[in-house]
Amino acid sequence: MLSIKNLHASIGDKQILKGLNLEVKPGEVHAIMGPNGAGKSTLGNVLAGRDSYEVTEGSATLDGVDLLDLSPEDRAREGVFLAFQYPVEIPGVSNINFLKTAVNDIRAYKGLAPMEAKEFLRMVKEKQQLVEFSANLANRSLNEGFSGGEKKRNEIFQLAMLNPKLSILDETDSGLDIDALRIVANGVNQLRSENNAFLVITHYQRLLDYIVPDVVHVLYNGRIVKSGPKELALELEEKGYDWLKELDAQNAL
Amino acid sequence: MSTIVSESLFQQLVTGFQEQETAAEPAALTAIRQAAFARFQAVGFPTVKHEDWKYTNIHKLVSQPYVLNADVAIDNLDFSAGDIPALDAHRIVVVNGQYVLTFASLEAEAGLTVKSIEDAVEEPEFIAHFAQHADQTDSALVALNTALYTTGVYIHVAKNAVLSKPIQIIHVSTGVDEFFAQTRSLVVLAQNAEAEIIESFITLAGTAKNFQNKVVEVVLKENAKLQHYYLQVAEAASNYTFHTEVYQEKHSVYNNYNCNFPGASFVRHNINVRLDAENVESHLYGINLTADDQLVDIHTIVDHLKPHCESYEWYKNITQDSSTAVFNGKIYVREDAQKTNAFQQNNNMLISDKSAVYTKPQLEIFADDVKCSHGCTIGQFDNDALFYLRARGIGEHSARILLVHAFAFDVTSRFSNEIVRAYVEELASKGLDRN
Incomplete structure (x- = not known):
């Protein structure tokens, strides 16, 4: 589904991704772990198309479609969803209005007519239950005055509404208490299917207790230096990231 | 140089005033006009040397001749540019400075009197209030208007009358000659009266450059309530100076919603509100979405003279292309005006890096037990x-x-009228679509 080859990306003069390779198949959940500054969030933002990052080399395709050539909105319409580490507050734009615009813009891209209002509201009702989101929150201004946990739950609510092929969760666990973490993970687990895939970016193994990955990758210094089964996350938790430096040095040779 | 001077609007106005036909007018009105013209003649048009006109240069507008009081054909004019979808309103159409057209539905409204201002000179409320408020300011443009206005609208809503639907006044600019026109309006709401007035400004296709100086005086008696909308959807040929002067008695409420969209090249609007009794409420809201070389300058004065009043002002400017927005908001809280609640906010969004915003919130407080705040922001997307x-x-x-x-x-x-709100949001989308 997602195929990343030799991806290099920089912000300003700073090279952050230095030849990243990743293959994700439909139905899979991949975790990306690694120390601060390894390039985890950069990967998510580059895939979603944030323009402060410049791709200098390599490719990223989703079901054969070259993502790097597309605008952020077209990537979303092709099925990429980035759950933001820091969701933006936009006072004056109602959550519902925003979602309706997004759903219908994506439908228009696919040549579909706008969704019927009734159908849309039915879907809102159904999906907000996934993340135990109240109607009150759904009707408020986008993320305005939301707590950290509410913002993250809103990300997953949006994810559920837009039903993307590839979801990238950028440190969705950061700032969550254990109850909110369980709600968010529960939502994600219910959305998992044979037709979609998840890239879960996280510092901590904790989230992976709830969202169990098929593969764990360790990102260090702009490259994936090690991949393994879910047990790798536990190993990292135990040993920290220091030993990676050696691994990176070996790889560089 | 003398030829240039003789071709200026100022010189034309001096000549025009000497030739003005006043025989049909009451002597008191003629005296008011003469005094006003003397005031105008003494100071002339404002220049950028005046603090209040620092960013707004009308030199170019007034240093050319115009046709004054041009005759225009009013048959078959198309006013649809002023249509507000789904709005059910009484209509009044004002063409240039020449005609006020009223329609039959106005007569059916109990307690409502609508006349052209020249037909209202014998009305007691005209005699009591005309030029008693706006002319208290030192505005040269108000003085000029008082001296030489040619037409306008007189609206009176009787005691306890609540109008069944809004009155929409469509101000039309038309004509193939470059013209200067002045209208003057007076709106008086008696005790407990309630009304909604929506003023739209349009320019018909093919209209030559024009400069219009419009003054409105509003008087709200005890417990009267007025919703007052200005919707500028004119074209680049049109240039406006507006002055709105509001005088409020106790428990009255005045809400002004002032909206400018890409269109008129030049807009200067002074809105002054005098809260001269206890428990008065005044709200001034504005949205200005500018484009091209447009200039929209809003100057407001909210003058708290008595205790226990509330004023609330919020203007938002969105500037595109090489347009300019100016906001100057003065709030005075006089010594007597204890327990005043005054709020003012001006937020600006510069969409183009060639556009400019000049904003100056001013608060002067002479009372010691008041709650006042003001602020402004300038930002981008x-x-x-x-x-x-x-x-x-x-x-x-x-x-x-x-x-x-x-x-x-x-x-x-905060718009009181949902239909107007939807219309304004649509105009905002359209105003952004141009680029």
């Missing part, structure tokens, strides 16, 4: 917000429109 919306599949253009609507929301959400 929030790129993080833009990316967030686009990352959800919303196109860049739609995302920008959503963000502008969000920016305007603090103001649009």
Whole structure:
């Protein structure tokens, strides 16, 4: 589904991704772990198309479609969803209005007519239950005055509404208490299917207790230096990231 | 140089005033006009040397001749540019400075008197209030208007009358000659009266350059309530100076919603509100979405003279291309005006880096037990917000429109009329679509 080859990306003069390779198949959940500054969030933002990052080399395709050539909105319409580490507050734009615009813009891209209002509201009702989101929150201004946990739950609510092929969760666990973490993970687990895939970016193994990955990758210094089964996350938790430096040095040779 | 001077609007006006036919007018009105003209003649048009005109240069507008009081054919004029979809309103049409057209539905409204201002000179409320408020200011343009206005609208709503629907006044600019025109209006709401007035400004296709100086005086008696909308949807040929002077008695409420969209090249609007009794409420809201070389300058004065009053002012400017927005908001809280609650906010969003905003909030407080706040911000599109919306599949253009609507929301959400609000939001989308 997602195929990343030799991806290099920089912000300003700073090279952050230095030849990243990743293959994700439909139905899979991949975790990306690694120390601060390894390039985890950069990967998510580059895939979603944030323009402060410049791709200098390599490719990223989703079901054969070259993502790097597309605008952020077209990537979303092709099925990429980035759950933001820091969701933006936009006072004056109602959550519902925003979602309706997004759903219908994506439908228009696919040549579909706008969704019927009734159908849309039915879907809102159904999906907000996934993340135990109240109607009150759904009707408020986008993320305005939301707590950290509410913002993250809103990300997953949006994810559920837009039903993307590839979801990238950028440190969705950061700032969550254990109850909110369980709600968010529960939502994600219910959305998992044979037709979609998840890239879960996280510092901590904790989230992976709830969202169990098929593969764990360790990102260090702009490259994936090690991949393994879910047990790798536990190993990292135990040993920290220091030993990676050696691994990176070996790889560089 | 003398030839240039003799061709200026000022010289034309001096000649025009000497030739003005006043025989049909009451002597008192003629005296008011003469005194006003003397005031205008003494100071002339304002220049950028005046603090209040620092960023707004009318030199170019007034240093050319215009046709004064041109005759225009009013048959078959198309006023549809002023249509507000789904709005059911009484209509009045004002063409240039020549004609006021009223329609039959106005007569059916109990307690409502609508006349052209020249037909209202014998009305007791005209005699009591005409030129008693706006002319208290030192505005040269008001003086000029008082001296030489040619037509306008007189509206009186009787005691306890609540109008069944809004009155829409469509101000039309038309004609193939470059013209200067002045209208003068007086709106008086008696005790407990309630009304909604929506003034639209349009320019018909093929209209030559024009400069219009319009003055409105509003008098609200005890417990009267007026919703007052200005919707400028004119074309680049039109240039306006407006003056709105509001005088309020106790328990009255005045709400002004002042909206400018891409169109008129030059707009200067002075809105003054005098809260001269206890328990008065005044709200001034504004949205200015500018484009091209447009200039929109709003100067307001909110003058708290008595205790226990509340004023609330919120203006939002969105500037595109090489347009300019000016905001100057003065609030005075006089010594007697204890327990005043005054709020003022001006937020600006510069969409183009060639556009400019000049903003100056001013608060002068002479009372000691008051609650007042003011503030202003200048910013650009929030790129993080833009990316967030686009990352959800919303196109860049739609995302920008959503963000502008969000920016305007603090103001649009306070519109008393949902139909006008929807219309204004649509105009905002259209105003952004031009680029």
